[in-house]
Amino acid sequence: DIQMTQSPSTLSASVGDRVTITCRASQSIYSWLAWYQQKPGKAPKLLIYKASSLESGVPSRFSGSGSGTEFTLTISSLQPDDFASYYCQQYNTYWTFGQGTKVEIK
């Protein structure tokens, strides 16, 4: 099974900050990685697929990078609507999610 490890688990930041979340895969997943945003009581929302492709309608302040086993999600300038939990997910071999990163207000 492919394990996905996100860091940090919690991140405290202010509006306007640049935020980076890291996701590591236990083996190469090439670029078969997605990022989701989830707000309390809501379903996850797709942000990024194939490691760096921005889903339609998602603000350009979100970006993804990486390949193989190391990936990052970057929010270039954190907005009030961005305080949420973020999950990475591999879809190279079946599907596995990272444990999540909660972005909190500092």
Next chain:
Amino acid sequence: QVQLVESGGGLVKPGGSLRLSCAASGFTFSDYYMSWIRQAPGKGLEWLSYISNSGSTIYYADSVKGRFTIFRDNTKNSLYLDMNSLRAEDTAVYYCARVGPFPNDYFDYWGPGTLVTVSS
């Protein structure tokens, strides 16, 4: 617009059974693969099962293999999950999700979820 709406959740005793449904609209359901994912209270996301558009290819996570059955009815634009031998650890919000266009097997649309509580 794409809509997925789950139903069928509720309170069930350990060892009991439940059938979840997911009604799809706003897209050609028979063209898309689908999946079920769950989230235990305060926990992360866990993929459970995947079904191809025709139903001929099905995968399960080890945690539910042999207990849960995924199937679909393309004439009714609906996805289902039969859950048997339920355990306390199956308590979660269950989401259905549409799988993205081949070869990208990410989940591009999700339903709002239905809560399943397994408790005596």
